[in-house]
Amino acid sequence: QVKGFVHKDRSPPPSLNDSLEGEIQAFLTDEDQLHTYDDLTKVNPVTPTTVLKCLQARYSVKVFYTHAGCTLVALNPFQPIPHLYSLDVMKEYHCAPQPQEFKPHIFIVAEEAYRNVQGQLEPVNQSLVVSGESGAGKTWTSRCLMKYYATVAASSSVVKSQHTVERIEKRVLDSNPIMEGLSKVTVVSKFKVGVN
Ligand SMILES: Nc1ncnc2c1ncn2[C@@H]1O[C@H](COP(=O)(O)OP(=O)(O)OP(=O)(O)O)[C@@H](O)[C@H]1O
Numbered sequence: 001q002v003k004g005f006v007h008k009d010r011s012p013p014p015s016l017n018d019s020l021e022g023e024i025q026a027f028l029t030d031e032d033q034l035h036t037y038d039d040l041t042k043v044n045p046v047t048p049t050t051v052l053k054c055l056q057a058r059y060s061v062k063v064f065y066t067h068a069g070c071t072l073v074a075l076n077p078f079q080p081i082p083h084l085y086s087l088d089v090m091k092e093y094h095c096a097p098q099p100q101e102f103k104p105h106i107f108i109v110a111e112e113a114y115r116n117v118q119g120q121l122e123p124v125n126q127s128l129v130v131s132g133e134s135g136a137g138k139t140w141t142s143r144c145l146m147k148y149y150a151t152v153a154a155s156s157s158v159v160k161s162q163h164t165v166e167r168i169e170k171r172v173l174d175s176n177p178i179m180e181g182l183s184k185v186t187v188v189s190k191f192k193v194g195v196n
Contacts, residue, residue: 024049035060038104039067065104072109076137085144087151094152106141110148139176146173 023045028034034057037043043050055075058066064075064084083089084105093099093107100108113126128145130138150173 020045020047028053031057034058035063037066039069040073041067041069063103065106067104072104072106074106074132074137074141076135076140085147090148090151106144107148110145111152114149114152143173143176146176 024047027044027050034054037054037058040046040051040054043054055066055073058064059075059077062077062081064077064081066073066075089105090107093102093105093111094114096102096111099111102108109128113128116126117124130141130145132138
């Protein structure tokens, strides 16, 4: 009579690599959910494969910005997306009590730095570093930031005519090629927008 039976599995225990691979596959199974990760710190496990799959999924549903903690990942849509950068969208982010609760956008980063300067909290001077490989969209992003500052700065002071707003914006934007040509660094008032 067999009173007890213990099956001894002679196969080696799964290695760390196998279990990570299993976790990655499990994460990727839920393909329809991948685009919903608006912050890459929520991705688990964080690996090049899982992060890139999420970004790819977001790109395919035309979502081009994703948080990664305090960093913002911007994907180049390689096509004009005018509604993403309209004056109304700028106003929405600028006037929101908590812009960070909105969808990830370069305007969240812009607004946060703007509020820090206005609030005079240390460090008052703010730097935004825009980095990426050639063609990633650094110049585009820097221009976006400057357009944002030109617009919100003009709208928040004394009520100015549309002509004045456009003049400020043009001056700021026109300074970009000179500054970029000099040192690849553009400086807007107290804001620094670095281009690597
Ligand atoms: N968010 C965006 N929406 C629409 N077009 C974009 C966006 N970002 C970049 N582009 C387009 O992609 C192209 C490359 O962008 P950009 O010139 O900004 O790259 P870069 O990183 O500054 O390149 P380099 O380092 O070679 O100067 C441009 O034609 C630009 O208009």
